[in-house]
Amino acid sequence: MNPQTILIYDGSFDGFLSCVFFVYHHKITNPIIRKESEANNQLFTITEDIITDKNNALRVWKGLLLKTSRHQQQDFFKAFLSEIKGVENTLLSYIQNIFTKETSTGIDFSNKDILKISQVAKMVGREKHRMEAFVRFQLTKDAIYTATVEPDFNVLPLIIPHFKDRYADQKWIIYDIKRNYGIYYNLKTIETIAIDSFSKTKFKISSDLLLPEEKDFQKLWSTYFNSVTIKSRKNNKLHKQHLPKRYWKYLIEKTQ
Structure with a gap:
């Protein structure tokens, strides 16, 4: 049984994107991304501490924009800001799905990850407007x-x-x-x-x-x-x- 790789990052958006870069650069299969503040109670795992690298993060961010629209990219960021437990892995799955496609065919809401990100982004958007008002x-x-x-x-x-x-x-x-x-x-x-x-x-x-x-x-x-x-x-x-x-x-x- 191959141990699962857990990537630990500092909780920042650049840190998360650095994890994504690490996954692709090292061809890691089925990773789990976690904030350093979250405990790891799983056995038989390999833990990697990911150092935030803004250049690597920017490469991922630019690559995502090439495959999606500006609106989708904004929803992606909003979903990250939700801080919902495990959202990083939903976002990683979304990226892997997007990068696999040769061409962009619009928003596919039949994809569970895309649908979840869209729903969470709307929740975060509502909270943003409330903060601006209140x-x-x-x-x-x-x-x-x-x-x-x-x-x-x-x-x-x-x-x-x-x-x-x-x-x-x-x-x-x-x-x-x-x-x-x-x-x-x-x-x-x-x-x-x-x-x-x-x-x-x-x-x-x-x-x-x-x-x-x-x-x-x-x-x-x-x-x-x-x-x-x-x-x-x-x-x-x-x-x-x-x-x-x-x-x-x-x-x-x-x-x-």
Whole structure:
């Protein structure tokens, strides 16, 4: 019995694509790709630690684009960001299927891997749009608009263009406390940051860190929201349908 090969990577997208390159370069059959944070309890396996190589990753990414459309490539990336357990192996199977074909014949939804990737991509896309709608910034004493989030999927890379375009003249941070990293816009570029204290915080940033004007604005907004609400016309069921309760923690008007 030939032992199965498990490829361990750092959890990044480039790291995953480096695994794909390794599979093809070394002609590995039936590999399993896992994040280094996931335990391996399987017996009779060979473990390979894959070093992230951006050049190898780029070669795979360009090769995928040659065989698919830009839309399919975006769905591929969204599916990876879902972080669903085992999604890497579904994506690898998808790549192997795509690379086997001599020509592209469009999206074949009869293929189980293609169908699953499409379904997962739609879920991630919905979460992306919700984050764009429900993120609420608070102005801190260092003049940076800051927001904390905890999305179901790792959508921060997807929401960068929206916030960079909309808030191009302001410094801002959107921090994912679930994954302990954030994106910081410094008026020129986007940087990925990690702040240990943020991983222990709640959604509401400490009032000690906020400008006095920000506190006043939040009170004013909460007062306005309450004043325009017509209690006799409230439909809680419909309200929760359009604004699920799990997003209320982001909204100033719901936390005052």
